[in-house]
Amino acid sequence: MRLRTATTSDGISEQDFSLDDVPGVLWSPAGATGPRPLILLGHGGGQHKRGPGLVNRARRLVARCGFAAASIDMPGSGDRPRPPGEDRFWDEVRTRRAQGEAVADQVAEHFGELAARAVPDWKAVLDALTGLEAAGAGGPVGYWGVSLGTMIGVPLAAAEPRIEASVFGLAGPGYRGALAGAAAQLRIPVEFLLQWDDELIPRDDALALFAAFGSPDKTLHANPGRHHDVPEFELDNSERFLTRHLGS
Amino acid sequence: MRLRTATTSDGISEQDFSLDDVPGVLWSPAGATGPRPLILLGHGGGQHKRGPGLVNRARRLVARCGFAAASIDMPGSGDRPRPPGEDRFWDEVRTRRAQGEAVADQVAEHFGELAARAVPDWKAVLDALTGLEAAGAGGPVGYWGVSLGTMIGVPLAAAEPRIEASVFGLAGPGYRGALAGAAAQLRIPVEFLLQWDDELIPRDDALALFAAFGSPDKTLHANPGRHHDVPEFELDNSERFLTRHLGS
Numbered sequence: 001m002r003l004r005t006a007t008t009s010d011g012i013s014e015q016d017f018s019l020d021d022v023p024g025v026l027w028s029p030a031g032a033t034g035p036r037p038l039i040l041l042g043h044g045g046g047q048h049k050r051g052p053g054l055v056n057r058a059r060r061l062v063a064r065c066g067f068a069a070a071s072i073d074m075p076g077s078g079d080r081p082r083p084p085g086e087d088r089f090w091d092e093v094r095t096r097r098a099q100g101e102a103v104a105d106q107v108a109e110h111f112g113e114l115a116a117r118a119v120p121d122w123k124a125v126l127d128a129l130t131g132l133e134a135a136g137a138g139g140p141v142g143y144w145g146v147s148l149g150t151m152i153g154v155p156l157a158a159a160e161p162r163i164e165a166s167v168f169g170l171a172g173p174g175y176r177g178a179l180a181g182a183a184a185q186l187r188i189p190v191e192f193l194l195q196w197d198d199e200l201i202p203r204d205d206a207l208a209l210f211a212a213f214g215s216p217d218k219t220l221h222a223n224p225g226r227h228h229d230v231p232e233f234e235l236d237n238s239e240r241f242l243t244r245h246l247g248s
Numbered sequence: 249m250r251l252r253t254a255t256t257s258d259g260i261s262e263q264d265f266s267l268d269d270v271p272g273v274l275w276s277p278a279g280a281t282g283p284r285p286l287i288l289l290g291h292g293g294g295q296h297k298r299g300p301g302l303v304n305r306a307r308r309l310v311a312r313c314g315f316a317a318a319s320i321d322m323p324g325s326g327d328r329p330r331p332p333g334e335d336r337f338w339d340e341v342r343t344r345r346a347q348g349e350a351v352a353d354q355v356a357e358h359f360g361e362l363a364a365r366a367v368p369d370w371k372a373v374l375d376a377l378t379g380l381e382a383a384g385a386g387g388p389v390g391y392w393g394v395s396l397g398t399m400i401g402v403p404l405a406a407a408e409p410r411i412e413a414s415v416f417g418l419a420g421p422g423y424r425g426a427l428a429g430a431a432a433q434l435r436i437p438v439e440f441l442l443q444w445d446d447e448l449i450p451r452d453d454a455l456a457l458f459a460a461f462g463s464p465d466k467t468l469h470a471n472p473g474r475h476h477d478v479p480e481f482e483l484d485n486s487e488r489f490l491t492r493h494l495g496s
Contacts, residue, residue: 196459196468207455210470211444219479220444222458222468231467233492237485244481 001128012062019128022121023079024072025049027058028134037246038136041071042145042153048078065239068136072125075117108175115152122156140246146170146193158182165245167238169193170227172205180212190215191241193230194222249376260310267376270369271327272320273297275306276382285494286384289319290393290401296326313487316384320373323365356423363400370404388494394418394441406430413493415486417441418475420453428460438463439489441478442470
């Protein structure tokens, strides 16, 4: 893994890294040593490793909880090459939608394939980060990701026993129920965010994914508003949830 | 209003009161003066003003938030006379249920009548408490009550503009949708608790009541488990919710 020089502002160290063709960012309390929780941050669709919402969450986790945090670009996002056919795929989706055709299945299948490619990326990055002081020095690992971050995060958590607690949300059961199937395998504590007036995820779909989690300790937080309107106070809740399960 | 002598333990003052035929309890930080939030605590069915769960909540609100808290016996509960016909009503419900008949409507109607009698009780008590040092000295007022406490609390909050924020839950739309109708009138912040495996309130009924609230700021917390299994960490959440909206 290639680590670039860290920069520090407001007591928060920020450091780019790359592992093969996967670029990422690492945040941690400046000068921190010893084990602390590491939160993997999964970005949403159309976003990247340093989207504004994600950076805000990362810096809060460091400043308020003393955690480390890491994000990577999903395949085709941020600094990663856009796969051939990606633009054609979305053009076709737009055309079919304009003709009034249902595209939900097609999009869900596409994101399912993306998740299948992203899970080994995250696992390799986690291997490379483990033990680094700036990545929590072997402390417990959590995950925070909604929407696309959940479509990738749920199969990741099912495949990765190092993840001990996770915040998910804004997603349904997935293509042919694949996401619900992965969710059913989980036993870790889960906090699930649902937007009551989500224009992208039908309410019953989100409730069905929450219902599918096999975790005995799971909690659903639903708030009014559309897909991108998750209220700021849910960040407080996420931080308390992760602190409760991973320690401070 | 008749106030009995306060007793104090662990820095918490506890004081019985009665207003006409309504007996109640008041909790506050010992020796506190000046305005502080007052939380009205509505007890559940088969409970009373000093049920163990309620006393725990009251003492936590005082010790952890510095709030005052008050509870009263609902009509027919605790130290209040059981109305004539009450035992006969429940015997009939049991008989009909044993014969496999649906009793949900009958029970909901009964609780609706109870709520209609309890609302004026709470309003009169709130009038009498207002300005008392041991009742928050005119500070903002909130409400916490689930199950029967919600069946009474929702119409109370709709009728009582002094209530500025409320925790509700474990209830459906009520007899002929009466509770949903009152909920639609509310504009105050609401936190709503739902038990995913509630054996008394069908999940869709609880979701329908949450949907009915007219409050722009409302949030749903759902957790696995049966009616009486609301997890302890939701008390933390309630305290943060009430602190956020009523001040510390």
